[in-house]
Amino acid sequence: MPPPTQVTRWEPAVRATLTRLTLNHxxxxxxxxxxxxKESGGNPWAWNPEPKYRWLMNVNTWKPFRPMSPAEIAxxxxxxxxxxxxxxxxxxxxxxxxxxxxxxxxxxxxxxxxFKGPYLPELCDPYINLEFGxxxxxxxxxxxxxxxxxxxxxxxxxxxxxxxxxxxxxxETEIAKVF
Numbered sequence: 001m002p003p004p005t006q007v008t009r010w011e012p013a014v015r016a017t018l019t020r021l022t023l024n025h026x027x028x029x030x031x032x033x034x035x036x037x038k039e040s041g042g043n044p045w046a047w048n049p050e051p052k053y054r055w056l057m058n059v060n061t062w063k064p065f066r067p068m069s070p071a072e073i074a075x076x077x078x079x080x081x082x083x084x085x086x087x088x089x090x091x092x093x094x095x096x097x098x099x100x101x102x103x104x105x106x107x108x109x110x111x112x113x114x115f116k117g118p119y120l121p122e123l124c125d126p127y128i129n130l131e132f133g134x135x136x137x138x139x140x141x142x143x144x145x146x147x148x149x150x151x152x153x154x155x156x157x158x159x160x161x162x163x164x165x166x167x168x169x170x171x172e173t174e175i176a177k178v179f
Contacts, residue, residue: 003175006042007033010102010126011179017130023138030179031149032103032134034171035156038164039104044126048099050106056096057111059085086118095120102126103133113139 014032018024040046054073056065060083072079077090084092096108100123107120110132115123123129141152153165161167 001174003033003037003171003178004042007037008042008175008178010036010042010130013127013130014134017127017134021131021134021138023134027134027138027142028172030172030175031168032130032137033175034168035133035137035153036102037171037175038168039099040102042102044101044124044129046101046104047124048104049094050097050099051094053097053106053108055106056082056093056108059083059092059111062111062114085116091119100124101129101133103129103137105129105133105136109136109140112136 011029011033014029014036015024018027018029018032036042054068057063058065065082068079078093082089082093096106096111098120099106100110100120105123107123110120110123113132113135115128115132117123117128123132137152137156141147141156142149147155150165150169153168154162157164
């Protein structure tokens with residue numbers, strides 16, 4: 001099945017982002033498009049809350065937020081010491097626990113990669129999303145431990161779906177036929 005135009009239309013932006021980040025020789029743009037196809041279908045407004053995600057960032061120190069107690073993890077209210085850049089703690093708390101836009105990057109992963117926008121919905125800007133999604137893909141999934149592309153994709157997905165990498169690699173093959 002060929003990729004939808006909703007996905008392939010992002011190819012110039014993916015290529016430009018890889019070039020700007022000097023990753024155009026290290027990371028395959030078709031792989032990024034395949035992730036976009038799998039994760040959001042190319043919809044920059046895609047959003048998915050993931051309330052069990054607990055690897056959060058402290059935006060005051062730019063380090064991981066402290067370990068939380070079981071009661072804090074079970075709570076729907078952020079701990080009193082959970083910081084935010086703007087607005088209130090709730091928006092940062094829930095924003096870090098959601099995946100955003102084209103690449104469905106987690107809000108906390110974008111923070112980890114240096115996203116300093118005051119509000120995490122800014123990740124719905126396709127160009128911001130590509131920048132921080134590609135940085136995270138490279139730094140966390142592909143470079144980490146010199147893994148294979150397959151292992152890197154499983155790491156990107158959090159390992160929840162054992163067929164995730166195979167699905168993305170299959171989509172990458174379909175995208176390569178178009179370009």
